[in-house]
Amino acid sequence: MERELALEFVRVTELAALSAARWMGRGDKHEADGAATSAMRAMFDTVAIRGTVVIGEGEMDEAPMLYIGEQVGNGQGPEVDVAVDPLEGTELVAKGLNNALAVLAIANKGNLLHAPDMYMEKLAVGPLLAGKLSLADPLETTLNRAAEILGKPLSNLTIMILDRERHREQIQTLRRVGVRIKLLSDGDVAGAMAPAMAESGIDMYVGSGGAPEGVLAAAALCCLGGELQGRLLPADEEEYNRCIQMGLDDPRKILTMEDMVGTDDVIFAATGITPGEFLNGVRYLPDLRAETHSIVMRAKTKTIRFIQSIHYLPNKAHINEI
Numbered sequence: 421m422e423r424e425l426a427l428e429f430v431r432v433t434e435l436a437a438l439s440a441a442r443w444m445g446r447g448d449k450h451e452a453d454g455a456a457t458s459a460m461r462a463m464f465d466t467v468a469i470r471g472t473v474v475i476g477e478g479e480m481d482e483a484p485m486l487y488i489g490e491q492v493g494n495g496q497g498p499e500v501d502v503a504v505d506p507l508e509g510t511e512l513v514a515k516g517l518n519n520a521l522a523v524l525a526i527a528n529k530g531n532l533l534h535a536p537d538m539y540m541e542k543l544a545v546g547p548l549l550a551g552k553l554s555l556a557d558p559l560e561t562t563l564n565r566a567a568e569i570l571g572k573p574l575s576n577l578t579i580m581i582l583d584r585e586r587h588r589e590q591i592q593t594l595r596r597v598g599v600r601i602k603l604l605s606d607g608d609v610a611g612a613m614a615p616a617m618a619e620s621g622i623d624m625y626v627g628s629g630g631a632p633e634g635v636l637a638a639a640a641l642c643c644l645g646g647e648l649q650g651r652l653l654p655a656d657e658e659e660y661n662r663c664i665q666m667g668l669d670d671p672r673k674i675l676t677m678e679d680m681v682g683t684d685d686v687i688f689a690a691t692g693i694t695p696g697e698f699l700n701g702v703r704y705l706p707d708l709r710a711e712t713h714s715i716v717m718r719a720k721t722k723t724i725r726f727i728q729s730i731h732y733l734p735n736k737a738h739i740n741e742i
Contacts, residue, residue, distance in 0.1 A: 531682030
């Protein structure tokens with residue numbers, strides 16, 4: 421992929437974030453998600469790619485745009501797989517809470533996992549623990565191994581996990597072992613990225629969340645030098661068969677980074693919608709301007725760029741139409 425595309429992908433997440441931010445705290449997650457999706461789809465038309473959405477807003481009959489299989493881009497440039505979450509954290513925007521993002525990942529065609537819309541068990545770590553832990557091990561074993569590798573007592577480990585009833589046993593284990601816990605209300609992608617961001621203070625992310633979000637997080641961690649291991653959790657025979665239909669011979673096997681994002685290049689971009697662990701949210705300024713804070717990363721070079729932009733809102737035609 422041409423490196424010049426990285427900035428074009430940031431423009432896509434910026435417009436989605438600006439569109440969703442107008443709905444912050446208004447209690448309508450559907451309108452916020454719709455605004456972000458519409459803006460992201462419109463901006464893709466300006467990007468020189470021949471893209472196919474492999475992770476998006478749902479199947480063709482479930483989503484009017486950015487559906488799985490939809491072609492995006494202006495029809496020129498490289499053939500790529502596209503994974504998107506125009507609004508990662510719909511509840512966060514609706515309630516005015518932190519860590520909502522507009523997110524996308526791009527890889528050369530055939531590299532991104534076509535993850536079905538179901539839960540995935542996840543273990544995400546930063547560079548110091550990458551390749552040294554296994555999702556197959558019991559959680560307590562993993563914690564002890566991580567503490568040993570990092571050279572600090574268990575009581576100084578900080579583990580992030582979504583605050584969900586399904587995680588009751590894992591949270592009990594974390595508390596019994598004595599690690600510090602940061603419960604996350606929403607924002608699965610940001611949570612899985614946190615261990616690879618030194619400023620977050622998070623050593624590990626565990627628990628289950630959406631499988632599509634797992635692939636997006638794996639793309640980010642590939643760029644950051646971290647690691648995400650995943651295992652799909654089909655709830656019934658129908659979901660199990662859906663995995664088979666999507667090309668997964670063993671739906672319950674542990675998925676590696678290579679399984680999820682391939683071994684080729686991948687670009688990840690995100691823009692903060694509400695303030696978060698490592699990205700500021702959209703901030704409205706005088707004179708009809710707004711500030712965005714974005715990150716764009718490329719696995720091939722391991723370059724990480726933070727981009728702060730000032731937008732003159734009257735020139736954002738798509739937002740004004742919304």
